[in-house]
Amino acid sequence: MKQGTWVEEILPGRRVMGLFLAKEKKLLKGKTGKGYLLIKLADRTGEVEARIWDRVEQLGERFQAGDLVKISGEASTYQGVLQVRILELERDSSLDLSGLEEFVPGYETRMACSRERLSELEDLVGGIQDGPLKELVRDFLQDPALREGWIVAPAAKRLHHARLGGLLEHTLSVCRLVCLVCQHYPQLQKDLLLVGAVLHDVGKIRELQAPWKPDYTTEGRLLGHVIMGLAMLEERLAGHPEVLPEQAMLLRHMIASHHGVLEYGSPKRPKTLEALVLYMLDDLDAKFDAFQEHLATDPGEGEGWTSYHAMFDRYLYRGTGPVGGDGRPAEEAQERVE
Known part of the structure; x- marks a missing residue:
């Protein structure tokens, strides 16, 4: 069922084409007041943020969160975070039980x-x-x-x-x-x-x-x-x-x-x-x-600090020394033990 690029293959400067799960969909406003769509794309290899800046209403009407979507776009980084700019999007279908293994990380x-x-x-x-x-x-x-x-x-x-x-x-x-x-x-x-x-x-x-x-x-x-x-x-x-x-x-x-x-x-x-x-x-x-999720996944502000966490109403300090008992540096996101 999966087609095209996998999330783990997405690199800055590369074209992105493929079938993904639209896990989240939010209509937001940029600094100029213009609306844009923030989407979280997923497949079994991971998740990545994507944005629709142009034709927002037209493309946004085509899908809902939980749908499988075919997208075409370009990958880049912004403030150290990988993201995809979606240029084209079509709804494929709703995710059913048969597709969970390929689209849920x-x-x-x-x-x-x-x-x-x-x-x-x-x-x-x-x-x-x-x-x-x-x-x-x-x-x-x-x-x-x-x-x-x-x-x-x-x-x-x-x-x-x-x-x-x-x-x-x-x-x-x-x-x-x-x-x-x-x-x-x-x-x-x-x-x-x-x-x-x-x-x-x-x-x-x-x-x-x-x-x-x-x-x-x-x-x-x-x-x-x-x-x-x-x-x-x-x-x-x-x-x-x-x-x-x-x-x-x-x-x-x-x-x-x-x-x-x-x-x-x-x-x-x-x-x-x-x-x-x-x-x-x-x-x-x-x-x-x-707290742990933010420490592990947030790209950070540098010098051991995360970005601002709205729920905790503060920046979090992950430190610059080793974390846990394995001696790995703190900037290496610690994988959750399942």
């Missing part, structure tokens, strides 16, 4: 990692001592539609874990942190907290579209994953009357309050120890991933 590796993570998550759930709570969360994990959604869903549109399987990666990470924190604070209700960790973002399976089309569903735009997650919990609780009413209420509160503060979309602030810990661990894991 690292698809096979990420899918294998997701299946391993789901197995580990099921093992952690298997250690829950409270029988009714264990059966409740297993009901979620064993549902075929939700199971497939967990394997592929991103955790966010772009802020953190915004990649294939990112939701499961984030969920498992929070669950691992719960196990560590409960060793340090044995007064916590570990079973309840672990169930809350597994389910806190379950609404994102329905809130977000597939990672090769990172956008919100209509339901997601109208309701958001917190409300959607609460509705999904209510559906399952109806089939598990053995879960104590107090436990059910505390689980609802954990989902409702896991963003911590009202201005970040939480209907309620945490009012139990378990809800407080879940909020803090969720926030830690999300920010760690966003």
Whole structure:
């Protein structure tokens, strides 16, 4: 199915012709006020930014994010970043399951990692001592539609874990942190907290579209994953009357309050120890991933600094010495261990 140039073959000064996934599409304005399209092109070898400067409306009407597009253009660098200027574009088709291996970067590796993570998550759930709570969360994990959604869903549109399987990666990470924190604070209700960790973002399976089309569903735009997650919990609780009413209420509160503060979309602030810990661990894991992703992929401002990060409202310092334990210089983008 793939035709023409691969992303990894794109070099400054070269002509670019081929079939790519239009992963993102944004209409922006330049310094003069003239509109242009910013597009993220992808295939299995990577991603590259592209722009349409001319005939913006005409070419923009031909495709949407998530479509396969045939493009013709020229590659160059701007402030050290490789980009493609698109001169011609035609929509080929929508990306379907048969094309994922060729157009989603690292698809096979990420899918294998997701299946391993789901197995580990099921093992952690298997250690829950409270029988009714264990059966409740297993009901979620064993549902075929939700199971497939967990394997592929991103955790966010772009802020953190915004990649294939990112939701499961984030969920498992929070669950691992719960196990560590409960060793340090044995007064916590570990079973309840672990169930809350597994389910806190379950609404994102329905809130977000597939990672090769990172956008919100209509339901997601109208309701958001917190409300959607609460509705999904209510559906399952109806089939598990053995879960104590107090436990059910505390689980609802954990989902409702896991963003911590009202201005970040939480209907309620945490009012139990378990809800407080879940909020803090969720926030830690999300920010760690966003911070690490920016350090690893941002071209930087020189002298060890990244460019400005809007979410953190600051420049980030990656340093000029070795990173990690392998002694590689910091300017070499560290590959994420899958």
